[in-house]
Amino acid sequence: MEYINEVNLNEAVVHVLDNNADEPIYNEFMLELSDETYEFILKHIQKCLKSEELKYAIFNDGQNSIKEFSKNYLNDKGDFLSISKKIAKQLFVIMESHGNIPSCDLMIVSISTEYGPILALLKMDYVKNFTHSIGSCDNKIGIDIVPQFVGLPSGGQLIQKCAFIKQVIPENKFDLMIIDKQNRRDSEDYEINYFTSNFLGCSIIENERDATSNFIKVAENWTRSNLKDNAEAAEMVRTAVKKKLQEEDNIFVNRFANEVFKESKDVAENFLQYAKERGITENVPIDKEYVDKKLKRIRLKIDKDMDVYIDRDTYDDKSKFEVIRNGDGTINIVLKHIKNYIEK
Structure with missing residues (x-):
């Protein structure tokens, strides 16, 4: 773009x-x-x-x-x-x-x-703003708040x-x-x-940014729908998506699905059908500038009651942050070597 x-x-x-x-x-x-x-x-x-x-x-x-x-x-x-x-x-x-x-x-x-x-x-288009209106009654100053409908x-x-x-x-x-x-x-x-x-x-x-954005959105929505009770498998998909976005100039969707879901042809076919129905073509051109902006800061919503915001460098630094797969569909997220923290 x-x-x-x-x-x-x-x-x-x-x-x-x-x-x-x-x-x-x-x-x-x-x-x-x-x-x-x-x-x-x-x-x-x-x-x-x-x-x-x-x-x-x-x-x-x-x-x-x-x-x-x-x-x-x-x-x-x-x-x-x-x-x-x-x-x-x-x-x-x-x-x-x-x-x-x-x-x-x-x-x-x-x-x-x-x-x-x-x-x-x-x-x-005009936006609704408010301003004060000054009047007088019985020699007393009265000030009111009135709407204006011609603000920019x-x-x-x-x-x-x-x-x-x-x-x-x-x-x-x-x-x-x-x-x-x-x-x-x-x-x-x-x-x-x-x-x-x-x-x-x-x-x-469509341009490269639209194609990239759509692929990210479709991959995430498919993951949420199909792997909502399997954090381990969901993490594998999300990690694969990030890796492809950062390393490739184009994502070939069939190859991507076969690599990520190589243990289950049915799951790969399900992903491909889902992507196709939502306008994903076989060859997705990657907008690198958009990817850099999109992945600069990552937000994780964990078990509905925890939020983690983390920049990409820290996310990729295993001395500070690590996702450990437990082999039973769950994962452990580990924050390491914390020197300081504050409460907000």
Whole structure:
């Protein structure tokens, strides 16, 4: 996966899309990128780019306004402010036709990265905040707490819907990266995939990180379902998964199953069938950067009432931590040579 680490903001604008209004409120000026504003926008973009919710996508064939608007800007063929209005209008039309899509500020940002220029579209749904209200009665001051419904997500919150559009060139493996988190409670009120399908006109495709994440999840879920009363066998599977993730560039699922479950062909077949039904292909490409992040810290939930958090180096250091298989389906977990501990 292309992990974007270098982000610089070039220009940005925000338009107000209120689904109770007849038209968007267009900004006629670009945002002044003061230190505080720059940091606010940058935090949101960095959080989105680091999120596991971020997916690869390609534009669908046929006419696509967002693709053309972005292409024109990224190829220096259009004015940023005027193109941003056209993009905002496209989303507003969809909001009008689908009824209950949340109102928002649509922030459009031009950024530079190590992979070239990117146009970022951030749908910033309003969040409920509270502020004080000061009044007077009979010459006495009264202060109340009142809700506000037009606050923007803070820098620590993940935006629910956004897109990062690349320059459209033939050699691209993907055209854009998107986050399109779904609020299932609203699924009956408006088309749930409006952002991906109707607005952006694109389709999600799998990347190496998605394939790696899915394999880890499927292997763990299978282990929990089939080996919940056999900690020894479960530990063997989990250790094999970690070993493959760290040592191999690709996991060949048939070979993996036959190696791990070599004493039982039926169990191997059960694992393979389970994995296949959940979209695991024979060859799983491994995203090493994702694995390093995922295994950096390991959490063990033991017999429902004990939690152990341990970093990977300590987990692999037998002078500090060891799992001992007892041969009867149970294991002993041993913490060694402890010099200091505290209670929390």
